Amino acid sequence: MAEVLVYVDHVDGAVRKPTLELLTLARRIGEPVAVSLGAGAEATAAALAEHGAVKVLTADAPEFADYLVVPKVDALQAAYESVSAAGSPAAVLVPSSAEGKEIAARLAVRIGSGIITDAIDLEAGDEGLVATQSVFAAAFTTKSRVSKGTPVITVKPNSAPVEAAPAAGAVEALSVSFSEKATGTKVVARTPRESTGRPELTEAAIVVSGGRGVGSAESFSVIESLADSLGAAVGASRAAVDAGWYPHSSQVGQTGKSVSPQLYIASGISGAIQHRAGMQTSKTIVAVNKDAEAPIFDMVDYGVVGDLFEVVPQLTEEIKSRKG
Amino acid sequence: MSLRIVVCVKYVPDATGDRHFADDLTVDRDDVDGLLSELDEYAVEQALQIAEEADDAEITVLTVGPEDAKDALRKALSMGADKAVHVEDDDLHGTDVMGTSLVLAKAVEKTGYDLVICGMASTDGTMGVLPAVLAERLGVPQVTQLSEVFVGDGVVKGRRDGDTATEQLEASLPAVVSVTDQSGEARYPSFKGIMAAKKKPVESLDLEDLEIEAEEVGLEGAWTAVESAAERPARSAGTIVKDEGEGGKQLAAFLAERKFI
Structure with a gap:
């Protein structure tokens, strides 16, 4: 052979x-x-x-x-x-x-x-x-x-x-x-990426991502809590990264990471082509968004139209209680 | 001495359009509007900033592509590049990354260069390997995937944000650089820039000018072959619920049903 x-x-x-x-x-x-x-x-x-x-x-x-x-x-x-x-x-x-x-x-x-x-x-x-x-x-x-x-x-x-x-x-x-x-090209310094304690984004079985709807860097804690309840990696849309709310190393999309997890949870992400390019091959896709017309809902297995600051914490609590 | 910068750009079908394949399984370029690849705008921007810092610099923008690819060159010229080179030849249809890198390498050498700047990837092929292959072919340092770039005293320095670490890189010119979308927003062409671009020189080259045989490029000369392309089946419509106070719990129930909890 x-x-x-x-x-x-x-x-x-x-x-x-x-x-x-x-x-x-x-x-x-x-x-x-x-x-x-x-x-x-x-x-x-x-x-x-x-x-x-x-x-x-x-x-x-x-x-x-x-x-x-x-x-x-x-x-x-x-x-x-x-x-x-x-x-x-x-x-x-x-x-x-x-x-x-x-x-x-x-x-x-x-x-x-x-x-x-x-x-x-x-x-x-x-x-x-x-x-x-x-x-x-x-x-x-x-x-x-x-x-x-x-x-x-x-x-x-x-x-x-x-x-x-x-x-x-x-x-x-x-x-x-x-x-x-x-x-030819010298590496004059190397700073290892700080570990978040979460799985590597591209390797994770579950990815929880936040977008424009998250609204601020501080509010990403809502996304992180959900991710931690599931043992998931945290991702962000380009809008959230460009706004400075989350590091570029976590960006999912055409110019960021391309992920293909078992489960992808998008919160406050409209689902522009730039983002879809990086997550469309995920096995199960779930979204929470205020806007019922957001294109992300065209590709989900399950979607909740609502305020992510209501829905996501409730989901996190429910997961924690189900996991006991 | 003048710093000679060559920016390699690609004319691509608009990513927000309905992109598909032609009958010969090459990218269909007729039914979707083309434009300068968004990721190459960052390369043009960094070239302009480097040229502004240098005492004396000249920016040539280079593309390989069909007649319409001139639009991409014109956009880069209107942003402020000085001149353009367009490699166009019917035999180039269907060329893969190996052929394209060969053509670019010959054209860059013919133009003369101290620094080649590329985008991090094209928005259609999305391979992200061309700058590395170009450096290999030219036999000069590869300083790629930079989110910051500085050039001075015959040296290029930059920051590369890798998967596991951030690296500070340094190489002597001549070199091939690629920049990411984190390197800084690209400027919009000014009205003055658009008018000036119309008068800037665009040189046309064909394969003969670059001493490349037709068999080395094109669909026949490609080192890879696409055998089939199928549209991904639309995802079956999912369940959408409106949050009436129990949305999170309903979602949890769905995740439990799918065995994620």
Whole structure:
């Protein structure tokens, strides 16, 4: 069976959930070989093996943290070449973060391969791997394939379940010689994002979002309380972010995060195309809005026309009492 | 010496229009009005601010696209860019990101540059990878996804807000930069700007001018192929209730029924 390279997104050895989802997809296509880079790379091996990685190629060097993107491209290319010695890999899969997409795209141009970004599903086809994408603000679903070279595909979070599938996960040191261009863009400072204690927005099973109707930064506590009662992530519409009420890192929509949770609760959000683009593929959608004519109500499974400051606290209390 | 800035922009179908695919599964450009991609307005704005800070700078706005794409160039010129380059060739129809980046790289080199500025993504393809690929092809530093950007003394600096951290970046020119929608509101063209834009030069280039073979681009030269495109079925109509004092409890009951509580 052909090998499938899986680029590992991890924070100091803790593997992020989208990578485990990629392993599920990779196992459909072939034998997953994980590529784990930077500080803590070796510590990722246990989790990767648990979820199906046959091999874990690791490399650590100061360059991965000190310079932007290119050192990681050099390493992924080295992994690609090392695997290719035994036959061309079936695909290279990378999580669809902003950085993941950049790494994947630079690798693709180097190895002469086509790239598909933001896939939401992968399946084997007669002419090779077929990727499903949701496009035009999720108004269309397309199926595409890479027609030249080894398919390089980035996959959105929540596109596949995380499955336990124990495999060898043999750790092998990857030898990387950095290109002259690797040190082009220096990372002179890095400030880790402060943890909110809530799930990561793009990975969360439930997302609770607030928009213009929330009215102020202080009032977002109403949204946060509901989120915490459900163990959910908090999102915000562009209107709320532009007003300075909530950080841009929480923005859901075309220019923010694209989410696809089991449940999406929109409060005080009208549902403009900009917002729909980022949440339309959510499985169940619920909205609370004062305006009965708001476009968000065209796409909900359940909607309440009313004042969110009445409805949302009541909902939060009811959830707490039901959960006992 | 003059700072040469090239801003890459895309002419896209209006995202608020009824976007769909043509018979050959390329983006239909006929039935929906086109315009300068909103996210590229931020790139033009940052170019203008950088040029205002520099002693001497010249901004060229560059696009690859059909005849109508001139509208996007004209908009950028009316905002204040100095001149425009339009790469137009019938053989470009259906070009994917790899082909487009090749064309842009050749056109940027032909134009001459110290700094290339792009938007964070297009509003139609939404890949967000072109600036990185362009940097790879040009062999210059990639300084992308910036919410703040400064240029001075042959160096570009910026802030990149990543998924897990905020990074301060620094690279020597020449470089490729992309800016996000957090970089600062784009200005509206003034009446004077609109009038002045009509007189600004727009150079037209075709594939031959850039020494690119037709087979390297277009639908046939693409490294990816769209096999099908289906309209997402409309979501079935949900239950809408008016809050009469029990709205929150009704919603909780629905969530419980769906096993979320």
